Amino acid sequence: MHRVVCPGSFDPVTNGHLDIIRRAARLHDEVLVVVGANLAKEGLFTVEERLTMLREVTADLPNVGVDKFTGLLVDYCRARNVPAIVKGLRAVSDFEYELEMAQMNYRLAEVETLFMTANPLYSFLRSSLVKEIAKYGGDVTSLVPEPVHGRLLARLAQS
Ligand code: PNS
Numbered sequence: 001m002h003r004v005v006c007p008g009s010f011d012p013v014t015n016g017h018l019d020i021i022r023r024a025a026r027l028h029d030e031v032l033v034v035v036g037a038n039l040a041k042e043g044l045f046t047v048e049e050r051l052t053m054l055r056e057v058t059a060d061l062p063n064v065g066v067d068k069f070t071g072l073l074v075d076y077c078r079a080r081n082v083p084a085i086v087k088g089l090r091a092v093s094d095f096e097y098e099l100e101m102a103q104m105n106y107r108l109a110e111v112e113t114l115f116m117t118a119n120p121l122y123s124f125l126r127s128s129l130v131k132e133i134a135k136y137g138g139d140v141t142s143l144v145p146e147p148v149h150g151r152l153l154a155r156l157a158q159s
Contacts, residue, residue, distance in 0.1 A: 001030065002029045002030070003028065003030040003080070003081070003082050004028045004030070004031055004083075004084045004086045004114065005031075005032045005033075005073070005076070005077060005084075006020065006021055006024055006032070006085075006086045007033075007035075007036050007069075007085060008033075008035070008036070009043070010033070010050045010053075010054060010127070011043045011044055011127050011131075012044070012045055012050060012053055012127060012130075012144060012152060013050070013053055013145065014122070014125050014127055014148075015122055015125065015142070015143055015144060015145060016088065016090070016119070016123075017088070019118070019121075019122055020086070020088035020116055020118070023116060024086045024116065025063055025064050028063075028086070030064075030065065031061075031063060031086070032065045032066075032067055032080070032082065033064060033065070033066050033067070034066075034067050034073070034076060035066075035067075035068045035069070036069050036073060044131055044152075044155060045151075045155065049151070051066055051067075051068060053145075054066045056145075056147045057145040057147060057148065073105065073111075074108045074111045075109075077111045078109055078111075083111065084111065084112040084113065085102075085105065085111060085113045085114070086113075086114050086115075086116060087102070087116070088116050088117075088118050089116070089118060090118040090124070090125070091123055098113070102115075130144055130152070131156075134152050134153065135156055
């Protein structure tokens with residue numbers, strides 16, 4: 001059984017995330033999409049809301065599971081016998097940060113990181129930009145899955 005984790009903040013999940021998750025699910029026996037709290041970022045959605053949206057948008061992928069973790073990602077991987085992390089790389093700007101984390105995660109627990117290049121359709125896409133555009137009334141319909149779009153508009157209307 002070859003299992004990988006696909007970690008992130010997913011606040012909220014975008015079409016770019018979903019593209020990586022779908023492609024990873026074709027390559028690995030099981031993909032665990034795990035929501036971790038990035039201490040540097042304040043969330044628009046709670047972790048439970050992010051999990052709900054991830055479950056909805058991956059419901060058609062039988063080998064994809066959704067979970068959350070606290071603490072170090074490598075501790076989560078160790079506890080579940082997961083040997084590798086899958087990450088999407090959008091542009092060179094992602095590389096330095098991702099390389100640092102990949103090397104640290106290997107150093108900490110010999111957990112490997114496998115990089116997948118983003119689909120060029122989504123290489124400019126990140127959750128924080130989606131939130132900013134939606135906040136100021138821009139159209140993000142094509143950037144996030146439909147169930148996320150509805151929730152995003154509802155949440156921004158409350159704030
Ligand atoms: O979507 P993001 O914000 O790029 O996700 C980053 C995340 C949550 C995957 C990363 O911050 C993480 O792995 N955090 C868990 C804490 C941890 O293991 N830190 C050490 C990384 S070397």
